[in-house]
Amino acid sequence: MKVDVHWWKEGTDINYGRLTGKVSSGGWRWRGSSHGDVWLWLNHTGRGLIWGRGERFMLHPGMYALTGGGDLDEWTCVRYPGPHEMELVRLSRKWLAAHLGKQTEWLHPDLVHWLKEGGRLAFCGLMGVWEHDLCSALKDAATHGGGRELLAEARFLEWAAVRLYREKSGDPGGGFCSTYKGRDPVRKAIDIIRTRLDQPLDLSALANEIGIAPHYLSRRVSAETGLTLLRHLRRMRISRACEWLGSGRMNVTEAALEVGYQSLSHFAKAFREETGKTPQDWLKSRN
Numbered sequence: 593m594k595v596d597v598h599w600w601k602e603g604t605d606i607n608y609g610r611l612t613g614k615v616s617s618g619g620w621r622w623r624g625s626s627h628g629d630v631w632l633w634l635n636h637t638g639r640g641l642i643w644g645r646g647e648r649f650m651l652h653p654g655m656y657a658l659t660g661g662g663d664l665d666e667w668t669c670v671r672y673p674g675p676h677e678m679e680l681v682r683l684s685r686k687w688l689a690a691h692l693g694k695q696t697e698w699l700h701p702d703l704v705h706w707l708k709e710g711g712r713l714a715f716c717g718l719m720g721v722w723e724h725d726l727c728s729a730l731k732d733a734a735t736h737g738g739g740r741e742l743l744a745e746a747r748f749l750e751w752a753a754v755r756l757y758r759e760k761s762g763d764p765g766g767g768f769c770s771t772y773k774g775r776d777p778v779r780k781a782i783d784i785i786r787t788r789l790d791q792p793l794d795l796s797a798l799a800n801e802i803g804i805a806p807h808y809l810s811r812r813v814s815a816e817t818g819l820t821l822l823r824h825l826r827r828m829r830i831s832r833a834c835e836w837l838g839s840g841r842m843n844v845t846e847a848a849l850e851v852g853y854q855s856l857s858h859f860a861k862a863f864r865e866e867t868g869k870t871p872q873d874w875l876k877s878r879n
Contacts, residue, residue, distance in 0.1 A: 595620045600734045605687035609680040610734050620671045630660040630683045634727045638676030642669050647714040656723050660706055660713030679730040721782050726751045739868050777802050777809055778816050782824055789829050790852040830866040844871045
């Protein structure tokens with residue numbers, strides 16, 4: 593039984609870490625103080641349990657959780673038999689107050705109450721496109737470092753903008769995992785693109801499938817994610833290509849074709865712009 597928690601980037605206000613390993617039998621337990629921080633748990637692989645004073649919930653693969661408490665509060669993480677992979681982000685109250693506390697009318701009521709009154713914060717739900725993207729970026733940054741750390745931090749800020757804010761000031765808000773009608777087209781568009789990486793982007797057809805005007809879809813995606821649809825497509829294509837190349841199941845040509853690039857030069861250019869390396873150099877860096 594070997595499970596490790598490694599904080600690969602530590603700072604005063606934000607810390608990024610990974611929990612990885614395998615439990616052969618029984619269970620593995622890890623207990624830590626919240627230190628007055630908010631913890632984001634992104635559970636990619638394995639089953640486990642998180643509990644604190646008055647709170648207890650299961651985390652299955654593909655689920656995430658937010659927990660927070662006072663300086664003396666503790667949270668216990670238990671992992672059950674099997675392989676485990678989970679990304680961790682720890683945020684200080686100071687960072688949250690500085691970045692989110694100036695316009696609290698836009699924040700979820702639960703988070704506002706925690707920032708102002710203290711107490712405990714606990715929520716879990718299914719990971720959506722934002723959590724999956726963040727999870728992939730954090731894993732990549734922890735594994736390869738360098739410029740990927742900046743990309744991971746950008747993904748986290750993108751996640752916070754989508755998950756912690758309400759659609760508009762004064763909305764009653766729900767749980768942190770609530771699905772908002774105004775953001776549904778954005779999520780749906782990105783999910784559709786993710787399943788069709790080998791196909792060129794047809795904005796008109798995509799918008800028609802979702803049921804909104806092409807120019808409106810394009811503007812919403814850019815406004816809410818900070819990236820254009822073409823940029824999302826390129827990033828997801830290269831991410832998938834990295835998975836194929838890293839597994840050894842495909843060579844560069846095969847991976848390029850699999851994710852929709854008919855030209856190796858175009859693939860190499862996109863790969864370099866997303867990772868900072870050519871496909872060949874990226875492969876060498878893994879050995």
